[in-house]
Amino acid sequence: MKLASWNVNSLKVRLPQVLEWLKTAQPDLLGLQETKVPDEHFPSEALRAAGYEVVYSGQKTYNGVAVLSRWSITEMLTELPTLADPQRRVLAVTAAGLRFINLYVPNGQAVGSDKYAYKLDWLAHLRGWLAEELERWPRSIVVGDFNIAPQDQDVHDPQQWHEQVLCSTPEREALQALLALGFADSFRQFPQEPGIFSWWDYRMNSFRRNRGLRIDLILSSAALTRTLTASYVDRGPRGWPRPSDHAPVVAELHFE
Helix, strand or coil: CEEEEEECCCHHHHHHHHHHHHHHHCCCEEEEECCCCCHHHCCHHHHHHCCCEEEEECCCCCCCEEEEECCCCEEEECCCCCCCCCCCCEEEEEECCEEEEEEECCCCCCCCCHHHHHHHHHHHHHHHHHHHHHHHCCCEEEEEECCCCCCHHHECCHHHHCCCCCCCHHHHHHHHHHHCCCEEEHHHHCCCCCCCCCEECCCCCCCCCCCEECCEEEEEEHHHHCCEEEEEECCHHHHCCCCCCECCEEEEECCC
16 A cells, blocks of 8 residues: 655646546555645546545645545545644545545744744644544554654754754654654654755755755554554655655555
């Protein structure tokens, strides 16, 4: 089974890239973030024609999440139960016997800002809900743009990013609190080359210079971590014409 996550930074713009990647990579479950498409304009027919059942929760211009699945989808949830939030950032589904939770975590803008406080509060609500989900679904996968680089090795220049948003201690502690529930960062379950990132700023030739961060993650519950066979970043689409600033991240599993 191949699971994937990709912040597409506007599905309206990036639909051709998504369709091409589906054809070549053939994921079984894919979480998309920053679709930026209201539900009435979501390109569901094109994605279903590519062989996927699709569900989505969107809004105009900002945010938006979607899940594509080769299996039927049930038990969809589109918001954190304990947080009244109009922003479309959560989409959890059940498919193929596992719980697949797709997230677009707030960016936080800058340490100390109101948006940073919102991010930390959002993550606290997320942790409480994930604890309940994990009790119900031992086979759980959490994917998405977390907007947090877990460690300095996930940052092209740790000194430049030290205690900046995406790399600050409170954000990393909030991510560690999620992992402490029983999740593992799938990417770090395998030997990896240094300098592998999933996001590169459009400015300053950041992709060509590999000045990036690894902020797109696939977290696996203990029951699924032992079934992982691979986890990696597919840099290819970041080099295509009109790319998203993120690359897809992938985890492969084998279980009965």
